[in-house]
Amino acid sequence: MYQFRVLMRIRKDLKAGPPLVTLKSALSALFCLTLLSIPWAGSADVISKFQEIEKKAFRASTQLIVDNNDAWYVRWKLLSEAESTIDISLYSLHNDVFGKAFLGLLLKKAEEGVRIKLIVDAKATSYFTGIGKDYLEELASFENVEIKAYNPMLKAGRVIDRSAKKLMASLHDKFILVDGRFAITGGRNIGRDYFMDASEDPRSWRDTDIVLQGEQVGAQFKHAFEEEFGHPRNRRLNRDWFGNWTSKRERLLFAAAAIEQWMSGGGLVPESEATREWKARKALAESGLDESVSADTFAPDGPDMYNEEIKTLTHLVAYEPRRFDFLAFDAPKPIKVLDKVSITATVYENEITDNIIKLIDGSEREIYIQNPYVVMTPKMYSALKSAYDRGVNLIFHTNSPLSTDSLFTQAFFINDWGRLMHDMSRAKIYAFENRKLHSKVFVFDRKVSVVGTYNMDAISEDINSEIVTVVDSEAFSEVLIEKIESDIRLSLDLTSKTDPRIAAHPNEPAPEAVAPWTTKIILKLLGKLWFLRSWI
Template sequence: MFRALAAALLLFAASGCVGVPDAGSFSKPDSHALTDTGDTRLARAISAAHGDELPQSGFVPLGDGMAAFVARMALIATAERSLDVQYYIWHGDTSGILLVDQLLKAADRGVRVRLLLDDLDTAGKDAFLAQLDAHPNVEVRLYNPFGYRGVRALGFLGDLKRLNHRMHNKSLTADNQATIVGGRNIGNEYFNAVAHITFADLDVLGIGPVVGKVSGMFDLYWNSDMVVPVSGFVGEGDITREGLRAARAGFDRRVDEQLASDYVRAVRESPVLNKLRFVELPVYWGDATLIYDDPEKVYHQKISEDTHLIPKLAPLLNDAGREVLVVSPYFVPGDKMVDFFASLVARGVRVRILTNSLAANDVGLVHAGYMRYREDLIGAGVELYEFKPSPSQVVRNKSWTGSSAASLHAKTMGADGERLFVGSFNLDPRSVALNTEMGVLIDNPTLARQLSRSFEQAVGEQAYQVVLEGGELRWIDTNPEGGPREYDIEPQTTWWQRFAAGALSLVVPERLL
């Protein structure tokens, strides 16, 4: 029995250790963002609302999950020439199915669709993605694909060093005229479409010069050697005309089922549909810098400004004179970052950080890494807050939304009420050194102060402040029913959760987090 198991593991390891397939084994022509889109409906709408020349970038914050979903649907439905779409996760649930349906309808009317997905989340989806790719106006490519197309955990056995690097970027760009970037993947939990859990998240819809920068980044990834067409994993005869017709008919039936869902009914009844018009939306203008990792970051172990995001993000915090705000759901600062925050406090900068509590964190392993640094951060004068799993202010309608549990997923930072960052980047070793990330630095005091107000509301209503009393950690809830309450153990957790996190914190290497 043992020999048979060992042989099976060796087989899986060998099948996983093939590296990124060589470009000579499949057709992968370079392509680039379309620039002749000034006469599109989207371009005309932006021009009518804001003029022909946009010297600065404009941003609309999308903090509400339903608004973020509708904004994506609206951009895809409006596109006439091109859609460039890049995501880490794309679930096959209500939101995922409806967004794919919009992409297919756009392709049916002649829009060129380029869909770039990280391969970690595509297990079992090769056939569907290949059928999508077979549409003459759709091309699907995968970032850093697994050689073994079965269970991803088995693929890791043979090629962990390469496959541990994933593409965490998130962007959707329509007609090279408008883009959505931020922290959300595609899935019901990101759009307030499920009853059991939701993610508190943030995107921005951008227009103006930032859009061309996002398109340029997308092209860099799309044409990278780290990216492979999904057609490279499809055998001859797997895609037939009859099979495609049957697949489209089956998918259309799934779409019809989702259109009858309570969530879609709620979207149709929501005023957000009418608000998502460029004439009515409040747009915040300012200079914007798109920052991102090189798609071939896996081959660059040394952190540098040429290949890594973090050196381009550091000045936002380092140049602060009064206040730094950090919202990072997965927060493992390491000794160097702790020292950095301590140096900011020492020179008079107020540093406040919001991350997930153990009860709210959907990745307990990350919490095990984070908990090592709480005492040092608080001892250095950093104000530390942990997000509650159950928001105190939530509309509960469990037929479609109003979660019984919540998790922080937004990734944003602000400095001095003047500048802010919105993107996919967490302050943890994985975002710094392993995954590729992206985000936008925005110079707009009004938007930055809006972040400050949202932070104040979150830490006042939806978080515990973590403090040190007599050398021991305490969690203070300032907004419970019946007045403030203090805990001497991590609130809303079981003995086992606390034991497991504490044990893991002693043994798990940070480079794996």
């Protein structure tokens, strides 16, 4: 009110004419402008909401990683240069050259004496956690290595006392913490689909990571790690009771050496005599010219055993460690790491959902949301609807039925379409058509950004463990928006009527309209299973 009274005084003086425009009026104007530059009592912008988050902010240098090849290079550099400790939390470790090279590099660091703690989700990493596989057990044989599998079904023997949600809960965290000073987190698992260039394989994901460097980086990531690693229902992996059935040490080290040579520009590992003989036998067996000749399905073990897979990575050939020293030149910015434990935790804690809603509530201009799955819970929907009613522009970027890996989530997204278009008709919604989206980011008023593992669905909100990094930086937010906007230029505008597929089916929700008829049938059937919404 005081600002208003001063403005009225100035207006009155100006109307009275030049004689009354005194030094006093000029000073009043200056004072008023100063007051106007200060947030009024009761204002709640997004920076204030960031400060209200009940987590101590620390300062760290950051770098956004979008390119798939760079995402692999950065992980390789961080792990290669680790000196004392490595803590890793992973949802999925794939049975391919990336998964084995990753373990091979960890094995090499273990031999150097680095202390390693690794936890993986047992269901999503079943190839490596199964009895007799021996890959993780090979690494776990070192005294300085601890490996655990998160799977609430395997521990305690009984399942009768557990809810279905607890049985399906997963470790969805994805981060690497090195020497307590370097961290990388985001949507990526460890596997081919996350690190291949899109031109090499259309199945490759478009994802987002954030790399952090700073003396205070370790505390909040370490706390999040220990919350899941110390869970009593985890299964610690050791050598099998009768020893590892077969040693996997050489296979893992071969994978690490071969991919490092390739991505450093050294080409493929020279083909061995055993491999040449195997190829000759296989070609002869497949020709049918000599039925007495047979060949194994897989190439023999050797330094070149991964060549066939590696040579398809035609863009992964520019690894230069010094190129990733960028963090040394980045100005530190305020950071908060928010954690959410899984529903199986002894003490359930969710730092993410309510704080994202807090940032939504503080937004005044626009909110960018990039997420592969948009199945909003009532709490999230209500917050976005309130922001929309305040005049905040909402921009979504997600998957379409043409790009998704989950038709279930698309079916529920379609179920919501009518209400969404009625309640938030000015919202812009874009979706990939020819690329798979896996990025999970939010940008609030181009000031505060969130990068992490958190999906916009009930599983992330209620069931799985998750982790996100909140960054208070306009510069970082602008770079993130630039990446989202470049994705939008390659996407369908689901809120536009210009797409002929949407225009041709005006009575269908836009995401359904762009789908082929066979997919539409599946989507309609899945959409009827509304009672599974809180599980998808």
